[in-house]
Amino acid sequence: MLRILRHRSALGLGAARSVNLGYYGMRSKHTDATLAHVTWLDPLARHLLVMPETLGLVGTCPYPYTTFIVGMTLILRLVVSVPTVAWQRRRNDKFTQIMLPEWAVWKRQIPAAALSRHARQQDISKEKRVQLHREIHCALTEKWKHLIKLHDCSPLRTTLTSLAVHIPLFILVSMLLQKGAIMGDSVLAHEIVPWWSPDATVAAQASASQQILQEKGLDPELVRRLTQIGGPTLADTDPTRIMPVAVGALNMANVEIGNWTRQRRRAKEHALGLGSAPKSNEGSAEPGPEPEPEPLRSRVLSTVLRAGAVISIPIATQVPAVLLVYWATSACATFAQNMYFARKEAE
Template identity: 25%
Template sequence: MFARTILHARSSQFRNARIYKHATLQRRQLSILEPLASGIIETGHIISSLPLPASVPPYSCAIIGITLALRMGITLPMALWSRARAFRREHLVGPALKAWREKAKVEVGKAFARDRKPYEEYKEEMGRLQVAKIKELNKIHRCSPIPTMILPFAIHAPLFIMATASFRHAALMSYAPVNPLASESFLTLPSLAQVDPTGVLPIAIGLIMFSNIELGRLSRPAKTTPKPVPTDNSSKPTEEKALTEQPRMSAIISGLENGLRGVSILFIWIAMQAPGSVVLYWLTSASYTFIERLCFINLGKRKPLEPVSQPSQTGNVHAPIQRPAKKIA
């Protein structure tokens, strides 16, 4: 009986400790979201004090304006940075690697033919040299692919989560005498604190997000089509791969796109459970991405400046020299 009492007391202590930690974490989260949510409402107060028509919803305009400011002030510079790096990788690193490869095939081929080394060793050496050259060119032109892919997402994901939590807290927080977001309607939303009963805006969010994924493929910098170079039929595919046709990178991008397509469909159901302020934020952010990628597609249709061709010092480019046949005495 005494042991049972001790065990019950210890379990109660552990339970109380978990409850205390959970309550402390909630208080910390609320302490972070409270000023952000108050700032959203105060921005709506400022807009409502402007001489605008009565039909203009001030708090909806505040949500839209804050969303556009976040996207243009934080995510747009990262998108331009990523696009510039991808452009340099396509139009600077690609041609430089191609020119180096054609020259290296001749030099390494002659060396291996002189030393009578097998063709398999030649292929391994060319592959090793090409990997090292790609890393060197990426470092020179500051366009390594992994930071180009990861950093924009690493900036956008925390911003998206924090903004979503802030808009949700602004819609559900207690505000004296009444929360103004709960008394303002917008389109099919009865109020910015309630869910969309029609489901029109959540469906629009999912469709726009799905369209953004498809536009993302088209908005990448256009690949330059290299001029055909006469080579021997013995050249192997591993030697003829362009920088932008690496299968590993293509598989990663394809996997990310397929995952995002599923997320866009899932967001329809999530948006149907979210308050109107969050739905309006997601709709504005997705629409901004749609317009941004249309602009990138329009810019991508313009032909880039052709690089200045330099005279080749190697003369005619041939396939690597094979092992010469032994002379018959």
């Protein structure tokens, strides 16, 4: 065995080992300090990292932990996110197809009834006209609230419920994976990230060493371990910056697809003469020639989400690569989901 190790060092594989040790040092000290005191995560993180071996992925799959994280993320999205999104879509459809048509009728009848009560008066003063508009607005607001409660399709409640389901789950899984990466004996420190490739010179040296050792009749598994090239692992930050940029790009694409779908739905509602919540100066039920501008709340939300997609890139450069696998898989699932609903919206 000593001869083998000396031969391995002579072929330059000691340099490869030093590369691996160098990458092990690329861990976020801020991450370690942030989760060091969260001790209740330790048993959960250890059980999570045992799952690939329990499922038989270790030894049979080249990237067992990466494969497990991708599969776990897709299963969580299928079990939790898909039913939640389906529930959200049903409520949104109820709001658009049932509640808004009824609202459009009341939007015409309430102002007409109020105007008919004042039709006999020949001269209406400015104060009475302001009072009339206030009366119409109050009546429209009360009817809007009544219809929302009757059909149980509040857009705000739908959005907040969806966020209440997705955000805690996303944070919990991220914390578990991050905790698993910073453990001293983490198995994630032994799996090189799949998107990294070694230097051509080091790869050639490793290949030549592997061939020499195989010719000497050594066990193939032992040869593989002795000639394995070190690199950034799932417990290290990503030095290639590939995955941080990919995560940011996917997040931005999801934001833009969501904005397009929302604007498309608003355009359809306007084409059908269906308005949204009452405005303070609203006294007519007829749709205008141009669609109403997007509400300020929606514009602010879009701006915040775009900024978040950009900020996610530098954040992703500071976290372990195992988190990037989870974030990228989750973003890909969201992208596929958004594309599916965007295509249905365009039909």
